[in-house]
Structures are given as structure tokens and as C-alpha cells.
Amino acid sequence: MTMTDLKATASQIRRDIIRMVYAAQSGHPGGSLGCTEFFTALYFKVMQHNPDFQMDGLNEDIFFLSNGHISPVWYSTLARSGYFPLLELNTFRLINSRLQGHPTTAEHLPGIRIASGSLGQGMSVAIGAALAKKFNKDSHFVFSLHGDGELDEGQNWEAIMSAPKFKVDNLISTIDWNHQQIDGPTDVVMPEGDLRAKFEAFGWLTLEANGNDMDEIVATLEKAKSMTGQGKPIAILMHTIMGKGVDYMEGHHEWHGTAPNEAQLKSALAQLPETLGDY
Ligand SMILES: Cc1ncc(C[n+]2csc(CCOP(=O)(O)OP(=O)(O)O)c2C)c(N)n1
Ligand SMILES: [Mg+2]
DSSP states (O other), X not given: OOHHHHHHHHHHHHHXXXXXXXXXXXXXXXXXXXTHHHHHHIIIIIOOOOSSOOTTOTTSOEEEESSGGGHHHHHHHHHHTTSSOGGGGGGTTOTTOSSOSSOOSTTOOTTOOSOOSSTTOHHHHHHHHHHHHHHTTOOOOEEEEEETGGGGSTHHHHHHHHHHHTTOTTEEEEEEEOSEETXXXXXXXXXXXXXXXXXXXXXXXXXXXXXXXXXXXXXXXXXXXXXXXXXSOEEEEEEOOTTTTSTTTTTOGGGSSOOOOHHHHHHHHHTSOOOSOOO
């Protein structure tokens, strides 16, 4: 896909996020909108993956979403990548839907390999899956995404410490560094300081990127791939803006998990060009 196509796709995914959360009158638009370029870059450019979904993910790149509350951006990306019918986005958060608010495996939605509503577990899983790829002589990569607020959960730091010890050098973990979480700014809730320095101190190779700049996030993910195989895991500290693309949501933790009303829906959609057709 060209950069122009990627940017157009991101605009459509943002519309999907807003429409899904509005229809359900619940869900998480803030982190979803902030990570839209990342998901678009990953699924439409960077990863070698198969929409004809196989749970074991052998001989393809695989992705784990650890901050599972941003499921709207993932569901839209998966549907628009061909994993399941686009119209199924209409069932977001409905009882018995495969598109639960937080992804689970019980509903067998193609693309989902772990449940991730409970924060803090995805890094451990990604490390295990990356080690399994090595045992299986599978040279593909494991990608993962984590919230910055999510890093308050201590299990992350056990995982971050163990990955260099086991030389997990086929793992590219990205942190959504938006400085916001459910109850307020991360600096207020639990100051995290210099996350890049922390990952480096734990033995990771690190990169930093503006996650809302499509050219930059594509280039950074490609650079990360080129840094694999050196005995160390790779972290991308990705600067994003919560609610990116919808002016009244940008930078406000209140939009972590709030649904827009009808007037807010109209205002948001007016800011996001319909490029591929609404579902
Ligand atoms: C183990 C666990 N503790 C607490 C929560 C409640 N919770 C849901 S989202 C969230 C904040 C996460 O912040 P961040 O990862 O920065 O996400 P963002 O608000 O930026 O989307 C919390 C505390 C949870 N889902 N799981
Ligand atoms: Mg955050």
C-alpha cells in the first residue's frame, strides 16, 4: 500500500471506531484513535500475516494487543484486512457477539489469540510466543502493543527483565506513550519518568517515534525489523495523542472510555473523511 492509501485507510478506521462506540454507547475511543496509524501501518504494510486465520501463527508475523480496551481500532483493522466480514462491526459489544468490548478467544474471532481485558499480561505472552517461534525455526516476528498506564502493572517489569535474559530478539513491543490513562494523566496517577531509559536499563534496544505520523511509524517499524536478531528485544516508545483526529477528544483522558452523543458523533465524522465507505 502507498502512503496515500495508508493515510486514507486510517481515516476510515477512525470513522469505524467512532461509529462502533457510538452505536454501542460504550467502549474506548481515546486510545483507539491514538493508535490508528500504528494498526494501519502494521496490518497494511509491515506485517506478513494471513487473514485466513490460524491460531498457531506459524510462519507468519503475529500481533498481540495487551491493552485490550482499545479493541475498536483492532476490530476495524482486522475486518478491513479481510479477517471477518465488515458488517460484523455492527455487533460491537452486543451480547453473544464475537466482538466483545475486551477481546477474548472464547468467541473465536479470527485475528485474536489471547484475552486482554485484564491489563499487564500481553508482554509475557508475546515473549513466550517469540520463544516458540525460535524453537520452531520460524524466522517471523512477534509484535505487541501496550498502554503506558498499563505499565503500572508489575507483571510487565518481570517480563521486560526476562526478555533480554532469554535473548528474545524476534520481538518488537510498542508502548502507546500518550501520557493518559483511565483516571487522569500518567504523571498524576503513577509517574513513570523516562520510559526509554527504563527499557534501555533493562537491556532492550529502543526506538522512539511519533505514532500519529504515518511515514514515521512505518519507517520506525521497518527499522525495528532490521534490528532483530542481535540477541536483544526491541521496544518502540511511541508518542501519540489520545483521541487523535477528533478535536474535542485530543489529549483528554476523559475520552479513554466514553461514548460520544449524537452531536459529538456528527462533529467527529465531519472531521474524518469517508475514504473506503462506512460499514
Ligand atoms: C489488571 C487491570 N487493572 C486495572 C484495569 C482497569 N483499567 C482499564 S484501562 C486502564 C488504564 C490504562 O491506561 P493506558 O494503558 O495508558 O490506556 P489509555 O487510557 O491510554 O488507552 C485501567 C487502569 C484493568 N483493565 N486491568
Ligand atoms: Mg495511556
